[in-house]
Amino acid sequence: MNLTSIDWAIMFVYFVFVLGIGFVLKRKVKTSTDFFLAGRAIPAWVCGLAFISANLGAQEVIGMAASGAKYGIATSHFYWVGAIPAMVFVGIFMMPFYYGSRARSVPEYLRLRFDEKTRGLNAISFAVMTVFSSGISMYAMARLIQILHILDVPFRRMNIPQQWIFHFSIGFSALIVLGYILFGGLTSAIYNEVLQFFLIVAGFLPLVWLGLRNVGGWHGLVEKLPSSYSHSWVGMGSPQTNPLGVEWFGLVMGLGFVLSFGYWCTDFLVVQRAMAADSMSAARRTPLIAAIPKMLFPFLVILPGLIAVGLSTDLVSTPSTSTTVSGTASSQHKAYGKGLIPAKIDEATGQPLLDANGKAVLDYDLAIPNMLLHYFPTGILGLGLTALLASFMSGMAGNVTAFNTVWTYDIYQSYIRPKASDEHYLWMGRVATVFGIALSIIAAYAATRFNNIMDMLQLVFAFVNAPLFATFLLGMFWKRATGHGAFVGLISGTTAAAVHHGLTLPAGAAPGIKGAWLGHILHAYPSEMAQNFWTAIWAWTTCFLVTILVSLLTRARDEKELVGLVYSMTERPNEEHLPWYKRPAALGVAVIVLTLMLNLIFW
Amino acid sequence: MGLDIRLPIGGLFTIIGILLVGYGLMADKAIYQKSLGINVNLWWGLVMLAFGLIMIAFGQRADRRLKR
Structure with a gap:
């Protein structure tokens, strides 16, 4: 890939702002509450955007486009059946207890409500999980930088061996995340998440627009794809008649109820963002405000996947094709791919990987990167890549801030050193940030060596x-x-x-x-x-x-x-003094109605 | 809160917007073959610039109200 100075300039400006925010906020962090809970002083809309942004790590962005390419618009179930109802539920029914109990973390709520052992179980498993997730995020980013050859040219120019790109990517992302969390704590992380939210929109909106224009709008896209790709519910009666291979009951109960409610209502990574809100009603509105952009996100992250598959070969073979990545980039393997999605290449033989039926295994994770490379000229390409990097980093930062809080409040203060001064816990929070990131780096390297261990750990977390x-x-x-x-x-x-x-x-x-x-x-x-x-x-x-x-x-x-x-x-929180659009119940109903409509439109 | 979040967002978008607009005006038009012949740098740069300036305006208004 050929990046020019304009692309580097955009990336540079972003990093300056990220660290700058941390630096400016440093003066504000005086107590442990400032550091871990952002002083409980963040307005609702900021918390709301951080609430979805913390989840909008790059695995989400890349993964959703990948499923879009693989399964079609049915991927939107993860949003319209999964996330949204759960977000409404946590805002209306659960936030009064999280925020109202003054618990400082989700495990701490478990201690208040149940007992020490339940909290301990939750705190320890959660702490381990966050460290690994942030490590996996780091690993994925370093891999992507390698695959896209982003740093190849600068490294060659400086005479540094190409193997160092991976180490550099890991080290650099760790330092940036460390820098801004160490200074500004949760406030810094939340501010950067909001910044990243806008960047993702700014980077992907023109991508979707160009892609749709290219394939002839939504109708043009539907014509180019198998009919199952443009329906989310048709065929859900039986697992044999839809691309997901799930029947509606398993989908609604398993994904919609158990998994999504389990994540959005109990995962401290997201709940922490709402706990930072400046009032009870702001905390309750946080997930509801988040739900509104969330329900539109399929158009931003799933649609590029659909377009990537839908681009028929003649559209792909415009002069720009040579820039997209197809594994080892040799053109004779192109035939195995589908649209912009290349086949996976066996690293040992250099040949495309084939499944049991002799069909090529497609590397769907490259849908988003290849879309960026296909449509974006230098300049806006820098913006697209910055958005992608931003989402990797905020995915990492979200995990690190959740980790340092649970570690300090639920493990250190409870089992190792209770009754220390607030200053001591603030200090511990900073130390935990450093070793949380150090552990993530170890996890990232473990992921390069032992792929199976990572799969197994994710299974255990599930x-x-x-x-x-x-x-x-x-x-x-x-x-x-x-x-x-x-x-x-x-x-x-x-x-x-x-x-x-x-x-x-x-x-x-x-x-x-x-x-x-x-x-x-x-x-x-x-x-x-x-x-x-x-x-x-x-x-x-x-x-x-x-x-x-x-x-x-x-x-x-x-x-x-x-x-x-x-x-x-x-007691029920009193909302009578609020205008209707600030009342959680009214907002919740509005969100549910809109989501139902989306389900019906893409039936 | 000390720092209104809209100020850094506005600042970042304004600067990136200016960079893109400037590049869009100067760069060789051949690169836009990829983007269907549309000068995306110029147009999207303008959108980002406008958004950035609006954010800064809102942020400053809130700041002034806070000081009063």
Whole structure:
């Protein structure tokens, strides 16, 4: 790829601003609350944009375009069935307890509501998860910089061996993220997330516009694609008749209910953004405000994937093709690709990878990068790449800020050094930022060596996360739920997930990391997605039932202790003085109606 | 909050906008074959510049109101 000085200039300006924000905010950070909770002084719309931005890491951007290319508009289920209802629920029903209890983190809420062991379990698994996620983000970014040959020319000019590009990318991103979090803490991270939100929109909107113009608008695109690509619900009656390989019940329950509610309602990474809001009503509006751009994001991140597949070969072979990446870039392999999506190349043989049916395996993750390279001339290309880099970094920063808070409040202050001064915890937060990033770097290098270990860890995280929402749901809405119940419920939910995964297998997969590792196949799913969704459903149901059962067998907590923590024991927040558009309930209804309409339009 | 978020956003967009507009006016038009013959640098630069200036205006207004 040939970048010119204008592209570098744009990237440079971005980095100056990122570090500048951290530097300016440094003066404001005086207490640990400033550092970990942004002083609880951020307006709702800023928290809202940070709320989706924290999740809009590059894996999301690249991954959603990849699924768009693979499955079509059905990918929007992750937004219109998954994220949005969960975001409305957390804003209207759960935020009063997170914000109102003055808990400083999600694990801390679990301690207030249940007990120490439930918090410990959640805090430790969450801390490990964030470090690995940020490491994987770092690894993915360094890989992308290598694959796109972004730094090849400058490195050659400076006579540095090309292998160093990977190390440089890791080190550089770590330093930038370290710099701005160390100075400004959560405020800095939130500000940069908002900045990144606008950058992503600014970088991708012209891409979608050019792409659509090229294929002849939405109708032109639909004509170029298989009919299943332009419908999200048609064919969902049976797993055999839709590209996802899932039936509607598994989709709605598994993805829509268990997985999405589990993520958006309990993951401290996103909830932390709402906890930083300046008032209860701002905290409740945070996810609702976030839901509005979120529901439009499919057009920004999924559509490029569709366009990338839809571009027929004659449209692709304009003079610009030579710049896109097709694995090792040799043109005879082009024939295996589809539109702008190249085939995966076997690194050992240099030949395209073929699946069992002799068809080429496509590298869908290159949909977004190739779209950028295909449509953007130098200049705006710098902007597109900056947007991509920004999303990698804020993905990392989101994890690091969540990690340093959980580490300091829920692990260090609880088990290692309670009752120290606030200054000490502020200091610890900064130290935790440094070693959190150091651990991420180690995780990133581990990912280069042991690909299987990473897959396995992600699987374990999925098992740990799947039952979480049952615990929170019962904790917030059933005052009889007890600490023992929650703890045993979580453990059995995770176990149920592991056992279900160990006894089932998606079609066409070999036993092992994909399932059936217990040596027995009870059920074969039509797709990996179906297996994931049903694993989550089993985990959730087990956790839900076991928590109820054990709670009924153990001693209930005194009701007075549950004020502010459980729905029936807490006063409803008073919203009468607010204009209607600031009332969470009204906003929530508006968001749901709009989402329903989107589902119907793309039926 | 000390620093109104709209100021850095506005600042970044204004500078990138100016860079893109300037480049769009000067650069060889042949590079726009990729972008369907449209000078995206110029047009998108103008959009970003306008957005940046609006953000700065809002940010400053809020700042002034805070000081009063």
